[in-house]
Structures are given as C-alpha cells and as structure tokens.
Amino acid sequence: MNMHVEVAATVPVAAPAEALDARGRRVAEAAARHADAVDREGRFPAEAVAALKAERLLGIQVPRSLGGEGASMSEIAEICAILGRACSAAAMVFAMHHIKLASLVTHGRDSAWHCTLMERIAAEQLLIASSTTEAGIGGDLRNSLCAVEAEGDAFRLTKEASVISYGAQADLILATARRHPEAATSDQVLVALLRDQITLARTGVWDTLGMRGTCSDGFLLKAEGVPLVQVLQKPFAEIAAQSMLAASHLLWGSVWYGIAAYAVDRARAFVQGEARKKPGQVPPGALRLAEAANELQAMKSTVVAGLARYEDAKGDPDALGAIGFSIMLNNVKTTVSGQAVDIVQRALGVVGIAGYKNGTPFSLGRQLRDVLSAPLMISNDRILSNTANLLLVQKGSGKLLSA
Amino acid sequence: MVEISDIRDVLKSLESLKGVVDTLSDDDDLFEKGLDSFGSVQLMLALEERFEIEFPDSALGRRSFSTIRIIRDTVAGLRQQEAA
Ligand SMILES: Cc1cc2nc3c(=O)[nH]c(=O)nc-3n(C[C@H](O)[C@H](O)[C@H](O)COP(=O)(O)OP(=O)(O)OC[C@H]3O[C@@H](n4cnc5c(N)ncnc54)[C@H](O)[C@@H]3O)c2cc1C
Numbered sequence: 001m002n003m004h005v006e007v008a009a010t011v012p013v014a015a016p017a018e019a020l021d022a023r024g025r026r027v028a029e030a031a032a033r034h035a036d037a038v039d040r041e042g043r044f045p046a047e048a049v050a051a052l053k054a055e056r057l058l059g060i061q062v063p064r065s066l067g068g069e070g071a072s073m074s075e076i077a078e079i080c081a082i083l084g085r086a087c088s089a090a091a092m093v094f095a096m097h098h099i100k101l102a103s104l105v106t107h108g109r110d111s112a113w114h115c116t117l118m119e120r121i122a123a124e125q126l127l128i129a130s131s132t133t134e135a136g137i138g139g140d141l142r143n144s145l146c147a148v149e150a151e152g153d154a155f156r157l158t159k160e161a162s163v164i165s166y167g168a169q170a171d172l173i174l175a176t177a178r179r180h181p182e183a184a185t186s187d188q189v190l191v192a193l194l195r196d197q198i199t200l201a202r203t204g205v206w207d208t209l210g211m212r213g214t215c216s217d218g219f220l221l222k223a224e225g226v227p228l229v230q231v232l233q234k235p236f237a238e239i240a241a242q243s244m245l246a247a248s249h250l251l252w253g254s255v256w257y258g259i260a261a262y263a264v265d266r267a268r269a270f271v272q273g274e275a276r277k278k279p280g281q282v283p284p285g286a287l288r289l290a291e292a293a294n295e296l297q298a299m300k301s302t303v304v305a306g307l308a309r310y311e312d313a314k315g316d317p318d319a320l321g322a323i324g325f326s327i328m329l330n331n332v333k334t335t336v337s338g339q340a341v342d343i344v345q346r347a348l349g350v351v352g353i354a355g356y357k358n359g360t361p362f363s364l365g366r367q368l369r370d371v372l373s374a375p376l377m378i379s380n381d382r383i384l385s386n387t388a389n390l391l392l393v394q395k396g397s398g399k400l401l402s403a
Numbered sequence: 404m405v406e407i408s409d410i411r412d413v414l415k416s417l418e419s420l421k422g423v424v425d426t427l428s429d430d431d432d433l434f435e436k437g438l439d440s441f442g443s444v445q446l447m448l449a450l451e452e453r454f455e456i457e458f459p460d461s462a463l464g465r466r467s468f469s470t471i472r473i474i475r476d477t478v479a480g481l482r483q484q485e486a487a
Contacts (some may be wrong), residue, residue: 184435321465
C-alpha cells in the first residue's frame with residue numbers, strides 16, 4: 001500500500017533530512033516503550049523528553065547563526081508524525097514546544113534578549129510551554145484579561161492560566177497578556193518567562209480522558225520584577241497570524257496524522273493476519289480498512305498541502321496576513337481534527353474487540369481517547385465561526401493549483 | 404475624493420471602536436485600539452457598501468486596515484481603479 005507516498009511526492013515540500021528523521025525515530029522508540037505507563041499514570045513523558053534532549057531535537061528550529069539547525073516547519077512536522085505514532089503525549093509536547101519556538105524564531109530576531117534566549121534553547125535544550133488559555137476567556141486566543149504591569153524597566157504579571165501543558169516541567173513559558181492595564185482585551189503581547197522568574201500555584205489537575213501525559217494542569221501564574229525586554233515588541237495579533245496559527249494547526253495536524261496512521265497500520269496488520277488464516281477469501285474487515293486508508297490519504301493530503309502553502313508564504317507578511325491564508329489554515333484544523341477521530345474509530349471497527357481491549361498488539365483505546373482531544377483543542381466551533389466571519393469578505397480565485 | 408472624515412464615520416458604526424474613534428489620530432494602529440478580526444471584517448463590509456467597491460483578496464490583509472490614513476488610501480485607490 002504505497003498510495004500515501006504518491007500523494008506526498010506530488011506536492012513540493014522539501015523532504016526532511018534523513019538525519020532528523022532517524023533521530024526522531026530513536027526518540028519514538030523510547031516514547032513507545034513508556035506510552036502506556038504515561039497514559040495510565042497521567043504522568044509527564046519524561047523518558048521521551050529526555051530522549052528529545054539527547055537527540056538535541058528541541059533546538060533544531062533555532063537558526064544556525066544562533067546555534068540551532070534551522071529546521072523547516074515540514075521537517076518538524078515529519079517528526080511530530082513519527083512521534084504521534086508512538087506516544088501522543090510526547091508528540092504533543094514536542095509540537096507545542098516548536099509552536100512556541102516558531103514565534104520566537106519569526107518575531108524575536110531583532111531583540112538581543114530573545115536571540116540570547118534562542119541560543120540558550122539550542123545549547124541547553126530548554127523546554128517551552130504555552131499559556132494562552134485564561135479563566136474567563138477560554139480558548140479565545142486573541143483576547144486576554146491579564147495585563148503586563150510595568151514599573152520602571154520591569155513588569156509584573158498575574159494570570160489565571162486554566163490550562164498549561166507540562167507547565168510544571170517547562171523551563172520557559174510564553175504567555176499572552178494585554179499590553180498594559182488599560183489596553184483593550186485584544187491589544188495583546190507575548191512575554192517570555194523563565195522558570196526561576198515565576199511562581200506557579202496549581203489550581204486544577206489534568207485528569208482527563210486522553211492526552212493525559214501532557215499534564216495540562218491549571219495554574220495561577222505570577223511573575224514579578226521581570227525585565228521589560230522579555231516582552232516581544234510585535235503585537236501578538238501579528239505573531240498569531242504570522243507564526244503561531246500556522247505552526248499550531250500544521251504541527252497539531254501532524255501529530256493527529258501520526259495517531260491516525262498508527263491506527264490504520266494496526267487495522268491493516270489485523271486484516272492481513274485474517275487473510276493469511278483463510279487464503280482465498282477477502283476478510284470482511286478489508287472493506288472498512290479500505291475506507292480508513294482512503295480517509296487517511298485525504299487527511300495526509302490536507303496536512304501536506306497546508307505545509308506547502310506555509311513554506312511558500314513564509315517570510316512574506318502580506319501572504320501570511322491574508323484572509324485566504326487564515327481560512328486555509330482554519331480549514332486544515334477543522335478538517336483533519338475530525339478526520340483523525342473518524343479514522344481511529346474506523347480502525348477500531350476493523351480490529352474489533354482486540355482493539356477495544358488494553359494490552360493486545362491491536363489495542364487502540366489510548367489512541368482513540370487521545371485523538372478525541374483534536375476537535376476540542378481550540379474548539380472546532382470557535383474556529384468555524386471565525387472562518388464564517390472571514391468568508392463574508394473573501395472573494396476566492398477558483399484555481400486548483402494556487403491560492 | 405475619499406475624506407478622512409468619511410472613514411471616521413464608518414469606524415463609528417463599529418461596535419469594537421465606536422467609543423474611541425474621536426480620540427484616534429489618523430495614524431494610530433487600529434488593531435492596538437481594539438479592532439479584532441471580527442471587527443475588521445465588519446469594517447470591510449461597511450466600506451464596500453458605503454463606497455461601492457469590492458476589496459480584492461490581495462487587499463484583505465491586516466495592513467490595508469491598520470490605520471485610518473491607510474484605509475483612506477486603500478479605498479481611494481480602489482475607487483480610482485473601478486472608475487478606470
Ligand atoms: C491536549 C490539550 C493541551 C492543551 N494545552 C494547552 C496549553 O499548553 N496552553 C494553553 O493555553 N491551552 C492549552 N489547551 C487549551 C486549548 O488551547 C483551548 O483553550 C481549549 O481546548 C478550549 O477549551 P474550552 O472548550 O473550555 O473553551 P472554549 O473555547 O471557551 O469553548 C467552550 C465551548 O463553547 C463553544 N464556543 C465558545 N466560543 C465560541 C464561539 N466564538 N463560536 C462558537 N462556539 C464557541 C465551543 O463550541 C466549546 O464547546 C490545551 C487543550 C488540550 C485539549
């Protein structure tokens with residue numbers, strides 16, 4: 001079955017360097033060994049993250065001039081998919097780290113402080129977490145209640161962060177806040193907060209259906225006496241539009257693709273086993289497998305085409321800020337998050353009770369529970385209503401091969 | 404001619420800005436003053452209706468709507484193109 005390969009080959013996304021792939025695979029092996037325990041105990045995937053650091057994969061996106069490897073979004077996406085097959089939580093940690101790093105790499109290069117930070121991320125393999133979600137705001141990325149309160153050349157910030165994945169384990173948190181206490185809720189900035197500059201009081205425990213290892217607890221985040229240079233100067237609106245939305249939807253989508261692809265692999269192995277037991281007959285699950293493989297290919301094409309559009313637009317603020325580009329990314333997210341759930345469910349239907357049961361070679365319970373987070377992680381309804389608004393003015397080109 | 408005051412009139416019809424329009428200079432960044440993506444779409448619709456223009460997709464970026472002066476220039480440019 002190599003039809004997936006063909007789709008990828010027709011879209012001009014640079015193939016990831018073999019070395020990065022191989023390093024990702026070694027991490028995936030470590031992640032897979034502990035994935036069930038991470039899920040069962042709802043604990044941080046410490047072994048996988050240690051392996052990411054040992055393979056030096058946390059710094060690959062940092063430009064070479066700052067000690068990194070200048071990895072592209074597509075290369076990072078490939079590693080997200082590789083990890084997603086092994087351990088969704090570890091893959092999501094890797095994805096979220098690189099989503100934050102994308103904002104630093106895109107918008108932090110004209111700030112000496114942030115350049116030094118990027119050098120440290122590459123050299124010390126610092127892990128970055130994200131705090132956008134806030135009590136009273138929910139998943140509305142583009143509004144904040146908390147505000148940067150400047151005093152001289154330092155600031156204070158208190159945020160009721162209702163979800164911060166691996167907040168307790170991160171070396172650095174990038175948080176959204178209003179620019180100053182009188183600013184409009186949509187006049188936001190992104191601030192970089194080092195572990196030793198903040199206190200985190202746990203306000204909620206992440207005991208969830210799936211994605212348990214992301215340890216996305218709620219915290220009261222407090223920072224005091226933080227130098228103002230740590231505030232990125234670009235309005236967060238631009239950071240969101242030009243790096244964060246693209247990185248989030250494309251890298252999350254790649255993680256979900258990994259989960260779905262794993263499930264289809266299990267279903268295929270199951271059907272092939274049945275076929276070998278009864279030569280001359282096509283097993284009844286084969287038709288359902290064909291449907292799942294069909295949808296997986298559509299999902300893959302959507303992610304890969306999104307990556308190609310992003311790589312094309314990269315570095316061009318007009319292209320990245322265009323309404324059509326936002327609509328395309330929103331569509332990638334709502335489409336693939338739904339497909340991922342559907343694919344895993346179909347695969348479960350193929351393997352049957354062997355998949356429903358834990359501890360068999362075909363178990364898919366963890367994957368199904370994990371992937372159910374996809375439509376909720378920034379609610380699809382919220383994204384669709386945003387798209388609906390943008391469609392009121394978009395004109396559209398009607399072209400097949402270009403935007 | 405498209406006047407700055409015409410643009411200000413349109414801005415006053417927007418929920419997210421109507422309280423602050425009179426305090427804005429022609430070069431203030433509207434996104435910093437509370438214009439969000441919902442508001443910017445409403446703004447485009449209001450401008451299209453008022454000036455009988457259509458913004459092509461290429462003009463639908465944040466930049467074309469970031470300040471009152473830029474909006475005036477964008478609208479004036481489109482009016483000229485459509486008249487031509
Ligand atoms: C695995 C995982 C990890 C996460 N990690 C982080 C993290 O590290 N940092 C972080 O900040 N956040 C994180 N989040 C939170 C995430 O970013 C979203 O904020 C969150 O999933 C949204 O939660 P909500 O459903 O409570 O909120 P809301 O977005 O408030 O949605 C609540 C409900 O209201 C509806 N709704 C609300 N507004 C609208 C609207 N405008 N239009 C239509 N419907 C609407 C939606 O349908 C939804 O069902 C994580 C989430 C998950 C699942």
